Amino acid sequence: xxxxxxxxxxxxxxxxxxxxxxxxxxxxxxxxxxxxxxxxxxxxxxxxxxxxxxxxxxxxxxxxxxxxxxxxxxxxxxxxxxxxxxxxxxxxxxxxxxxxxxxxxxxxxxxxxxxxxxxxxxxxxxxxxxxxxxxxxxxxxxxxxxxxxxxxxxxxxxxxxxxxxxxxxxxxxxxxxxxxxxxxxxxxxxxxxxxxxxxxxxxxxxxxxxxxxxxxxxxxxxxxxxxxxxxxxxxxxxxxxxxxxxxxxxxxxxxxxxxxxxxxxxxxxxxxxxxxxxxxxxxxxxxxxxxxxxxxxxxxxxxxxx
Amino acid sequence: xxxxxxxxxxxxxxxxxxxxxxxxxxxxxxxxxxxxxxxxxxxxxxxxxxxxxxxxxxxxxxxxxxxxxxxxxxxxxxxxxxxxxxxxxxxxxxxxxxxxxxxxxxxxxxxxxxxxxxxxxxxxxxxxxxxxxxxxxxxxxxxxxxxxxxxxxxxxxxxxxxxxxxxxxxxxxxxxxxxxxxxxxxxxxxxxxxxxxxxxxxxxxxxxxxxxxxxxxxxxxxxxxxxxxxxxxxxxxxxxxxxxxxxxxxxxxxxxxxxxxxxxxxxxxxxxxxx
Numbered sequence: 001x002x003x004x005x006x007x008x009x010x011x012x013x014x015x016x017x018x019x020x021x022x023x024x025x026x027x028x029x030x031x032x033x034x035x036x037x038x039x040x041x042x043x044x045x046x047x048x049x050x051x052x053x054x055x056x057x058x059x060x061x062x063x064x065x066x067x068x069x070x071x072x073x074x075x076x077x078x079x080x081x082x083x084x085x086x087x088x089x090x091x092x093x094x095x096x097x098x099x100x101x102x103x104x105x106x107x108x109x110x111x112x113x114x115x116x117x118x119x120x121x122x123x124x125x126x127x128x129x130x131x132x133x134x135x136x137x138x139x140x141x142x143x144x145x146x147x148x149x150x151x152x153x154x155x156x157x158x159x160x161x162x163x164x165x166x167x168x169x170x171x172x173x174x175x176x177x178x179x180x181x182x183x184x185x186x187x188x189x190x191x192x193x194x195x196x197x198x199x200x201x202x203x204x205x206x207x208x209x210x211x212x213x214x215x216x217x218x219x220x221x222x223x224x225x226x227x228x229x230x231x232x233x234x235x236x237x238x239x240x241x242x243x244x245x246x247x248x249x250x251x252x253x254x255x256x257x258x259x260x261x262x263x264x265x266x267x268x269x270x271x272x273x274x275x276x277x278x279x280x281x282x283x284x285x286x287x288x289x290x291x292x293x294x295x296x297x298x299x300x301x302x303x304x305x306x
Numbered sequence: 307x308x309x310x311x312x313x314x315x316x317x318x319x320x321x322x323x324x325x326x327x328x329x330x331x332x333x334x335x336x337x338x339x340x341x342x343x344x345x346x347x348x349x350x351x352x353x354x355x356x357x358x359x360x361x362x363x364x365x366x367x368x369x370x371x372x373x374x375x376x377x378x379x380x381x382x383x384x385x386x387x388x389x390x391x392x393x394x395x396x397x398x399x400x401x402x403x404x405x406x407x408x409x410x411x412x413x414x415x416x417x418x419x420x421x422x423x424x425x426x427x428x429x430x431x432x433x434x435x436x437x438x439x440x441x442x443x444x445x446x447x448x449x450x451x452x453x454x455x456x457x458x459x460x461x462x463x464x465x466x467x468x469x470x471x472x473x474x475x476x477x478x479x480x481x482x483x484x485x486x487x488x489x490x491x492x493x494x495x496x497x498x499x500x501x502x503x504x505x506x507x508x509x510x511x512x513x514x515x516x517x518x519x520x521x522x523x524x525x526x527x528x529x530x531x532x533x534x535x536x537x538x539x540x541x542x543x544x545x546x547x548x549x550x551x552x553x554x555x556x557x558x559x560x561x562x563x564x565x566x567x568x569x570x571x572x573x574x575x576x577x578x579x580x581x
Contacts, residue, residue: 046431
């Protein structure tokens with residue numbers, strides 16, 4: 001206690017009001033309710049999942065024999081039953097991420113720049129662009145399944161023709177990416193907008209005096225000013241894309257065959273419909289590792305640009 | 307801005323609004339069309355013969371798709387989770403914002419890390435934990451596990467840190483203990499932050515799809531999002547009924563958004579800046 005107080009005084013400069021009079025266990029009591037939930041539904045499953053992945057864990061069977069790394073090995077063995085489907089689903093997730101992330105980085109920035117000045121109706125326009133995001137994927141999914149219906153949908157009625165938006169490639173990808181951009185553009189735009197408003201006016205004025213054009217201003221003031229926000233937007237957008245589930249589940253149902261069935265869809269199907277939980281848990285861990293690696297690479301890229 | 311440029315400017319902005327809003331309006335309009343008119347080619351925009359038939363079908367008693375029940379379940383789950391999040395997240399955020407204690411950095415780092423681990427990857431073990439708790443096919447499965455999300459703790463910690471310390475110091479001088487400082491000073495000062503967090507928690511639970519489709523089985527324990535999946539399967543091309551279901555799931559969310567737009571948008575943009 002005294003040691004902590006001393007450290008606090010030297011590090012923090014001032015003693016916080018709650019600190020002096022509290023018994024040393026006070027902070028832990030405050031944390032306890034949350035920590036119970038965190039431990040039960042975050043930490044425990046993270047460890048439990050690893051345990052499951054080392055077993056031939058069929059929910060419906062009494063015996064769950066230990067199999068070591070077999071579930072992982074199967075994912076890398078072309079002769080195994082899961083190999084083709086798993087990598088097919090990873091590929092679908094990869095295609096979706098590669099197509100949607102660039103759009104979701106650029107288009108919302110353009111919208112944010114459009115809104116980053118004061119004019120009558122600004123709040124109204126911002127709200128309309130954000131509106132789809134407050135709806136859930138279930139609403140978005142059934143709505144666009146209807147709008148994109150090749151025979152009866154409004155999209156083909158508007159454009160003419162009978163494009164198979166939900167049943168054939170590459171159209172199914174255009175649909176999934178387009179709907180996702182429409183749905184979540186407002187979220188990234190609002191975050192960009194907050195970032196833009198944090199850039200000091202003086203920097204723009206200085207750039208104007210230096211006589212650069214609009215483009216120079218964008219490159220030398222706006223983009224560097226957005227960096228902290230950009231890191232969040234990039235990582236969050238990639239993680240969201242990699243977790244895509246509902247759009248495929250409701251709009252294409254994986255069509256034409258299993259080409260648009262994403263990794264999360266396949267994992268949920270394997271573990272929670274076919275009840276092959278050991279194999280599904282191993283897939284989850286592999287996907288998580290891949291995503292952690294990608295997050296780290298993005299962090300590195302942002303750091304080396306310093 | 308010149309007049310011409312001003313007009314061009316607003317045309318672009320309005321065109322964008324149309325792209326985002328028109329599909330939602332289409333959903334509402336379709337929900338009051340007859341099944342025949344909804345799939346007629348070329349489509350009509352305004353219903354020629356507006357009818358509440360589709361809503362009637364959904365609210366019929368004894369139907370295989372008890373939408374009213376789903377609506378109530380969704381309300382209960384979303385409200386329950388919002389309340390639970392407010393309680394546990396505010397309690398956890400307070401010491402993280404204002405106290406020094408052993409293990410603080412470790413604890414903070416641990417919950418920070420979970421923001422980078424997509425929650426879906428825990429879906430298999432969490433299913434088994436819910437099973438052991440006896441919560442499968444109950445609303446507890448929708449209310450409790452989601453409250454372990456680190457978002458609320460981060461959000462409120464940041465909000466508490468932005469509060470002035472003077473009032474707390476005054477309360478301590480008057481002999482208040484930590485719990486009294488928390489309930490009498492911190493919480494009343496944090497109403498906007500708590501309201502924002504409640505709204506965001508409510509909406510994200512209201513919209514949750516993947517988790518309920520796997521932990522709920524019987525039609526009467528469904529919430530609206532998995533229910534919509536059932537409607538889509540049951541009424542295939544009876545689109546007014548499917549759109550009426552989607553409208554019922556949308557209206558509370560859109561209403562909250564219209565009423566509390568500023569809170570929601572500012573809450574969201576702040577959470578992003580936290581990065």
